[in-house]
Amino acid sequence: MAVKALNLDNIQGNILGGFNKDFQTFLFLKFKSAVKGRAWIQDIADPDSKVSVANSSSTEVLKFNAQFKALLASGIEKPESLISAAWTNLALTFSGLSALNLKAADLTKFPTAFKQGMAARAPLIGDQGASAPSKWIAPFGTSDVHVVLQIAADDLQSLSDRVNDITASAKFIAGVTPLQVVQGRTREGAEAGHEHFGFKDGISQPGIRGVTQPDDPLGNPDQGHPGQDLLWPGEFVLGYPTQIPKSPVGGCGFNTQAGAPSKSGPSWTADGSYLVFRRLAQDVPAFDQQVTALASQAGIHKDLLGAKLVGRYKSGCPLEERHFQPQPFVVSPTDPGSVTVTPALANSDTLNLNFEFGDDANGAICPLAGHIRKAYPRDERTLQKACDSEPETQTHRLLRRGIPFGASIGNRPGGQPSDPRGLLFFCYQTDLERQFEFVQSKWINNAQFPPFPTGVTPGEDPIIAQTVSGTFQLDPAKPNITVKHFVTTTAGEYFFAPSIDTLQKIGAGTI
Template sequence: MTYKINVKNIQGNILTGFSKDFQSFMFLKFTDTVEAKRWLKDITPEVATVEELQAFKDLFKLTKKRRGTELGTVQATWMNLAFTHSGLQALDVSQHELDSFPEAFKAGMKARANEIGDVGTSAPENWIEPLGSKDIHALLIFASDSPIELRKYIMRHATILESYPSIKIEFLEDGMDRADQPGHEHFGFKDGISQPGIRNFTQPANPENPDQGIPGQDLLHAGEFVLGYPSQIPEADPEHDGPNPNPGENSHSGPIWTVDGSYLVFRRLRQDVPAFRKFVEHTAEKLGISKDLMGAKIVGRYASGAPLESSDAQSRDAAMLPQQDPGLRCPFLLDDKNINNFEFGEDEEGKIVPRASHIRKTYPRDQGGEESRTQTHRMLRRGIQFGSSYRPQIEGFYPHGADTEYPQDRGLLFLSYQSDIERQFEFVQQSWVNNPDFPEKGDGQDPIIAQSPAGEFKMPLPTQGGCPVHTLSIKHFVTTTGGEYFFQPSIHALCILAG
């Protein structure tokens, strides 16, 4: 089915992604509705659209291809805008329209802590203030290729806000790609690899399957991520290999003006890098395998991004898995045609990729023949790192930490876009990540991002050749330090909200 996506009306970070090395997140509070509406009317023309971002990316690729380098290519600075439910209330949205929004969005992330597993050290009472507070009304997302240009743009908007004294900056968080390991999160693994493709937007690039972007990347209907478009059908089509390609009903949520908008989940996740490294080293030594392979068993990929499932010709034999990261000596494994071109159906027992490994917990693919249903829980992730990279030689001295009270404060600013917070983000957290009995009873929780009231949980590690299953005791390496649910309206809706 062919349908047109209104790329001129959808905010750019949703479908295209900013993909900038430097980003900042400005959280605002409104105390006067009239001023807030005037401010919104003032800045709406600057909100970047999908059309603008896509045109920039096409020009960037063309310039880079001709020159053979990124040096001297085009640069840009972007801004997007989202609101909490209390922010929409502060903009004087009618009570009838406010009531029509879904429960998760109305409640906010703090109130949904038990549903998504934010307990113990990750409980809202331990979050950095004012994250999770009803005083957070809006989020400005800034992104740029240049830290200097980003600062200039932020200062420009700070100056604009001086003309609106009733609008307060409650919190400002900087994110940046790691200069020492570009594209890698703080544990050292390549991040943001497996993203769903979008029908009628992502170009099919697999000559063997027109229903995929790059090989292994299924094209999903736009309504899974943006309101007002066809959505996925959870039931499989017996005549089709892969998720059901037929269009479901158009996604809808809240007032009629939410069309072309998307729900944004923001989470500030602190990573305990020293503890993770020590655990990997200790466990690898105990099991008699390399640190590279041990880390890959936990995550589901080697640090380079090379998939554990299809890392080399012998990957079907768990005994032959490479001890050293194969992506370092075989760069072709990291090519678009290889890096996501695998499934888990041929490894149902988890001997190659443990069923509790991070990438399998968050995206089980064709596990159990449920691929069509699995694809109804996908999200578009737009995360970026915060804080300084961990350097053991200067441990205890990090002058550029994200929070001076926590000199080793580093981690991931997790952002995801979806059309249904409960069916997508919350389902993944509750039914997959934190569920010790998914996909099979006793499989354990996600060893990277799961939370457990006991503070420690078990992860079975199947072995080959009839050897006994190892059970790993894993402590928390990731802690939630704040977050919120937002709605990111269309350009047209921003005009409506501005009156």
């Protein structure tokens, strides 16, 4: 089958190539009227404007990221001192699209989850108790939120310049009302690249055919880095081939063949992607205390206990890097079994994705409910038909684009234990129900997942399940322990990031 080439010039940046900037501002906006809203979209999608989303296309972002990586590889520690860029991405909620008076016949074609919005989906995705939409920061979860503008830059000054250029324009002032301004900041110093609980983040992403270059194109053409399966881009951008959720005919496991192109909503959604946003508050002191207490209860080092909850050490090294994992499981309480001292291994592109879970079927090395195992079970047996498990799992992948918010404890002015801090979780996909909602409800919040080995309760995801506490199988040879959960959803929305061409047509009034 002839495979359609990716139209990277038309796909907004941050979808296929992440903005990857340390300084990001998220403007949540409401249209003042359909006419004025469209006029502003026309302005911000105009390629002649320096702040235009058209100048932040996937082509531009991927080109910049490749140059940045090459400079790093050549030994330059701070490439941003040599090259820099500021980026913008625009995405709309269903109420935002509706407020623009788009054709009703087009709007009805959007899928139910998107039309309802995240707050209405709370019972399904588990936002309850302290995470219930009624407790969210206003006006999230209401039909007032129409747009998110993601603005990213290499330093604070460039970021505020770009934000000012956008918000000072006459069309912006006339067309939209800012509702919330949310700041994302990566952490600093030794904590750079780590989320607030202290674990390195942003390591594992799906490889994408046509975007991710295989490290070994001849020997291993279906993987980017070793262990990073290449997926068809239709999982993340509409209009391109998707994964086939079954083993190849006559084979068993990962299916490299192209499935049907992804379709969702009206025809003008091609080259677009759905965006999930969740503001997840993290109670860091309480999490740290719990890790220390559970480690002492289990008789293991707290670094190892923390790694068992996440599936990776704080350094990023996966537990499944067996030669660093104490075996048998019961180890001296003073032995972290950790690679905190050898971050080179954790940072190695050839090692840190190159592992599976199928050969640790009872979770003796990495618990069955460890966060990364729950969120992407790799070759885990998840279906009755074992051979279809991995190809089916590959249809529930997410392209994560999150960034922390709030000051680190003691690390910045105002960084007190009680300050708000957490993760601005963003992820792209082409099917909200099959991807984000499935992962959150069928895997993360489900104490019975994975269903094999039978007769075992693996537990809920100990990091992001939204219940107050849950059961967790730390050691298959012992009874489950109880783990309290310290991540709370404080805001969330579903957005659609249209192609650049579609934004221009919306602006011109031809859609």
